[in-house]
Amino acid sequence: MELVLSAAIGVLAASGVWLILRPRTFQVIVGLCLLSYAVNLFIFSTGRVMLGVPPIMPRGGFVDPAAYADPMPQALVLTAIVISFATTALFLVVMIASRGLTGTDHVDGTEKLP
Numbered sequence: 863m864e865l866v867l868s869a870a871i872g873v874l875a876a877s878g879v880w881l882i883l884r885p886r887t888f889q890v891i892v893g894l895c896l897l898s899y900a901v902n903l904f905i906f907s908t909g910r911v912m913l914g915v916p917p918i919m920p921r922g923g924f925v926d927p928a929a930y931a932d933p934m935p936q937a938l939v940l941t942a943i944v945i946s947f948a949t950t951a952l953f954l955v956v957m958i959a960s961r962g963l964t965g966t967d968h969v970d971g972t973e974k975l976p
Contacts, residue, residue, distance in 0.1 A: 867907050874900035887957045887967050891950065898946040902939045909935035 874896050881893025909932035957967070966973045 863911065863913065864907075867903065867911065871900050871903045871907070874903065885968050885970075887960065887969055890969060891953045891957060894953070895946070895950055898942070902942050902946075905935050905942070906939045907935075909933070 878893045878895075878897030878900060881889045881896060884890060884893065910928075910930075912929075912931055961967045
């Protein structure tokens with residue numbers, strides 16, 4: 863499970879960085895989204911991902927906290943998802959306005975001719 867999760871985080875982060883370095887604004891926005899997904903998965907994985915374990919501790923008696931998932935990273939990831947959705951919407955609006963003003967969707971505003 864850890865190998866699949868770490869491979870997914872690595873692929874998302876590498877793809878995100880590669881897309882951020884592209885010259886078009888839409889590719890940069892998609893790269894930022896992929897990078898935020900990688901960070902969200904990393905934060906989520908710090909809360910001890912466990913299969914077949916109830917997420918809530920029962921009442922009464924001694925409870926071993928190591929047998930349960932930590933809810934704090936889950937709450938942080940949920941908040942980060944909402945914030946990244948709003949940020950992506952803002953980036954898309956700025957991208958559309960920039961394309962309308964400059965007539966190109968290159969990051970620096972000028973299209974390089976070969």
